[in-house]
Amino acid sequence: MKYSASKENYLKEIFHLQSQQNMVTTNALAAALHTKAASVTDMLKKLKTQKLLLYEKYKGFKLNNEGKKAAVQIIRKHRLWEFFLVEKLQFGWDEVHEMAEELEHISSKKLIDRLDSFLDFPKTDPHGDPIPDCNGKFSERRQLALREVPINKIVQVSAITEQTSAMLELLQHKNIRIGTKLEVKKKFPFDNSLELKIKNHLIITISEQVAEKILVHDD
Amino acid sequence: MKYSASKENYLKEIFHLQSQQNMVTTNALAAALHTKAASVTDMLKKLKTQKLLLYEKYKGFKLNNEGKKAAVQIIRKHRLWEFFLVEKLQFGWDEVHEMAEELEHISSKKLIDRLDSFLDFPKTDPHGDPIPDCNGKFSERRQLALREVPINKIVQVSAITEQTSAMLELLQHKNIRIGTKLEVKKKFPFDNSLELKIKNHLIITISEQVAEKILVHDD
DNA sequence: GTTTAAATTTAGACAAATCTAAAAAATATT
């Protein structure tokens, strides 16, 4: 039930990789973890012995149910801590990842559930990624790009697909971040720019390039 | 500048031990860390090589300035996290130590300084132990036992010297904890019991046995 | 002052996690 920080990093990364391609390869995992293929093979044997993944030599591998369950708990911790750092400690979303990379290994389940409650059960982290609940369930709300949103519908920002500091600067200036409630008031077909009402009062304008990087969901 | 979790635990424990007796012994440290004397000797060599302590074979050891500075930063983290857990996440002071034992090893200095600010720069942890500031300085306020406090002087609870769950239960019932402001309104010489005014309104009575375990400082 | 006991250190071993270099297996290319 408790794994080393290193094992947890492996579990988490395998989980992410296998959500894209069904079977994960040694080299892909080594690259993702900034380690060497030989180290990955070593760890795979240990994880297999602990019955956390399915693995046959030379044939790739993937987490079994037990492994997935463990991975989701680590992802939950990572994202809740990120939310805490941004929401309560005023960090920028571009500076929290490394700290969360350490905090996610704090073992107490009770601690993380209390933190969840303290933060008022956020549904997405500062990067818009979903935070699983204490049972490991991801709430899925369909996201759509802001440019697809009908006029006058109130939506909430759930993710930004391009997380550069240039984008961050622009969004901070315009007061847009994850969780912001907004409404598309006007679309200009000339350049596909949008006029938005933010938090029920502020009116701002954003370009097509920005609008296609902002994902939202129903309020 | 960055040490392993294990080294940090050693530094912290040596710091605590040498504040009581000038020179620390191998066995004392082994006992405090729940490890073996041989392991301590091994680690001492490494800490000496890293110039964190003064050590001569068979003659005991103690931290040098560098070692003390490092130890204080870890103690700062430990106590700030404890404060966070009690104040924000509603844990009891009797359940936070183990979690803080892990959290104290989160490396970011910026994180801990932001946490300090978020918590409004607390001066003592939930057990009444002083929290050093970001430069490692302990604010020293002279503490005295509640039974020594003159009548009608407003003081603040700074520590409880007996931290049993029986004591915790009693104090929680009477609404007393670290930071509580109170005033001694009456002393009964018959049994040395005290009548206190808490937070400027509540009047309660406590026994001699309780009063001698409560340390306070000037408001 | 010897002898005995306690404290400390060393020697040697082990587990976890990593690496480099070499071998083996699976793919791709001609």
Add this chain to the structure above:
DNA sequence: AATATTTTTTAGATTTGTCTAAATTTAAAC
């Protein structure tokens, strides 16, 4: 199908932190 290339695994070494058992030093008792 034979050869070349890429991917993966193994072999062997290293680092960190730990342990037990034995040796050494210091301190205590007689």
